[in-house]
Amino acid sequence: MSKILIRGAKVLGGEPQDVLIDGEFIEAVGSGLDADGAQIVEAGGKVLLPGLVDLHTHLREPGREDSETVLTGTRAAASGGYTAVFAMANTFPVADTAGVVEQVYRLGQEHGYCDVQPIGAVTVGLEGKKLAELGAMHESAAGVTVFSDDGKCVDDAVIMRRALEYVKAFGGVVAQHAQEPRLTEGAQMNEGIVSAELGLGGWPAVAEESIIARDVLLAEHVGSRVHICHLSTAGSVEIVRWAKSRGIDVTAEVTPHHLLLTDEMVRTYNPVYKVNPPLRTERDVLALREALADGTIDIVATDHAPHPHEDKDCEWGAAAMGMVGLETALSVVQHTMVDTGLLDWAGVAERMSFRPARIGGLEGHGRPISAGEPANLTLVDSAYRGEVDPAGFASRSRNTPYEGRELPGRVTHTFLRGRATVVDGKLA
Numbered sequence: 001m002s003k004i005l006i007r008g009a010k011v012l013g014g015e016p017q018d019v020l021i022d023g024e025f026i027e028a029v030g031s032g033l034d035a036d037g038a039q040i041v042e043a044g045g046k047v048l049l050p051g052l053v054d055l056h057t058h059l060r061e062p063g064r065e066d067s068e069t070v071l072t073g074t075r076a077a078a079s080g081g082y083t084a085v086f087a088m089a090n091t092f093p094v095a096d097t098a099g100v101v102e103q104v105y106r107l108g109q110e111h112g113y114c115d116v117q118p119i120g121a122v123t124v125g126l127e128g129k130k131l132a133e134l135g136a137m138h139e140s141a142a143g144v145t146v147f148s149d150d151g152k153c154v155d156d157a158v159i160m161r162r163a164l165e166y167v168k169a170f171g172g173v174v175a176q177h178a179q180e181p182r183l184t185e186g187a188q189m190n191e192g193i194v195s196a197e198l199g200l201g202g203w204p205a206v207a208e209e210s211i212i213a214r215d216v217l218l219a220e221h222v223g224s225r226v227h228i229c230h231l232s233t234a235g236s237v238e239i240v241r242w243a244k245s246r247g248i249d250v251t252a253e254v255t256p257h258h259l260l261l262t263d264e265m266v267r268t269y270n271p272v273y274k275v276n277p278p279l280r281t282e283r284d285v286l287a288l289r290e291a292l293a294d295g296t297i298d299i300v301a302t303d304h305a306p307h308p309h310e311d312k313d314c315e316w317g318a319a320a321m322g323m324v325g326l327e328t329a330l331s332v333v334q335h336t337m338v339d340t341g342l343l344d345w346a347g348v349a350e351r352m353s354f355r356p357a358r359i360g361g362l363e364g365h366g367r368p369i370s371a372g373e374p375a376n377l378t379l380v381d382s383a384y385r386g387e388v389d390p391a392g393f394a395s396r397s398r399n400t401p402y403e404g405r406e407l408p409g410r411v412t413h414t415f416l417r418g419r420a421t422v423v424d425g426k427l428a
């Protein structure tokens with residue numbers, strides 16, 4: 001493999017430097033590096049970040065290849081600056097055995113746009129009744145360490161306790177989709193003023209908060225580690241803040257859409273805004289931003305949830321829940337957190353690369369940009385402004401809430417172990 005010299009990049013948003021890549025690794029970082037024989041990438045003051053890591057992606061394969069495949073999903077990930085994604089288990093069949101997680105892992109390796117780390121189901125068939133083969137999935141070639149029934153909540157407290165006890169033995173983590181099922185029967189949107197006015201079934205904040213409260217207490221009781229998916233309410237932030245202050249081993253994520261959009265959008269009845277957990281209020285959005293800035297919320301995760309046209313382009317009540325996110329995540333984070341002064345680029349690297357890799361136990365990703373480290377890198381033109389055009393997405397699905405919205409920032413280059421997966425904003 002030849003050498004690549006990235007010239008004049010603001011590493012983590014700092015002073016412009018050169019970064020020399022040799023094969024799969026970073027050879028040197030400094031000023032005026034020797035470019036002899038190297039391919040040159042003129043960064044021109046763009047921001048260089050470690051390759052992004054998404055702890056929460058739905059790749060849909062096997063079973064729903066009409067909405068996404070491992071190939072199209074990882075191409076979308078690379079376009080968005082990601083070098084690794086964790087693939088959720090709610091596929092068909094469910095990723096609840098060593099066989100299915102190995103299949104997904106292998107597909108990721110074959111396609112090579114970004115690394116795919118499968119997440120295993122907590123319970124057989126996501127049914128919440130019987131623990132899946134957690135040990136076998138961990139020992140498989142996929143080396144699963146994160147387990148989740150995401151899409152559904154592990155609502156049985158005894159099953160949740162057993163899962164936490166089980167993964168403790170090998171340093172794994174249970175990622176909970178916190179949704180008390182009885183409190184959310186028939187729910188269509190956030191329960192509040194807007195749902196009352198529109199006459200749509202409400203998804204109350206307490207349905208999320210009560211499960212988080214229970215699970216941090218369970219994690220404390222068994223001395224295990226729990227991760228909370230897609231926090232969406234100010235009350236959830238308060239509970240996680242309290243749990244961390246007690247020394248409970250809890251981590252939490254927020255999605256880009258919960259950092260920007262509110263339930264006011266539902267007044268349009270455009271199903272593109274239908275998502276689980278639902279869009280909340282302005283007060284929640286501000287609390288989530290503050291919590292992401294102060295570390296109460298550890299990371300940003302996309303909850304990239306592709307759906308085919310026919311599952312979203314229908315009346316609100318019948319539409320599927322979820323939105324695509326891999327290709328717009330960094331722009332939304334720049335818009336809501338960087339351009340508002342809440343985070344600098346080093347802070348973004350922490351929340352979108354270093355910490356998600358650490359929480360998921362993923363080696364080779366989320367590493368510092370320094371000599372000897374794997375060359376997993378993302379170059380961002382933070383000065384760019386442009387309207388989101390889903391027609392240009394690499395994802396097989398187009399269900400983005402940002403169509404036509406102007407957002408800042410654009411990923412121009414992504415490198416996976418020294419190989420360019422994105423060059424000048426286009427897939428290589």
Ligand SMILES: [Zn+2]
Nearest residue numbers: 150151177229
């Ligand atoms: Zn979920």
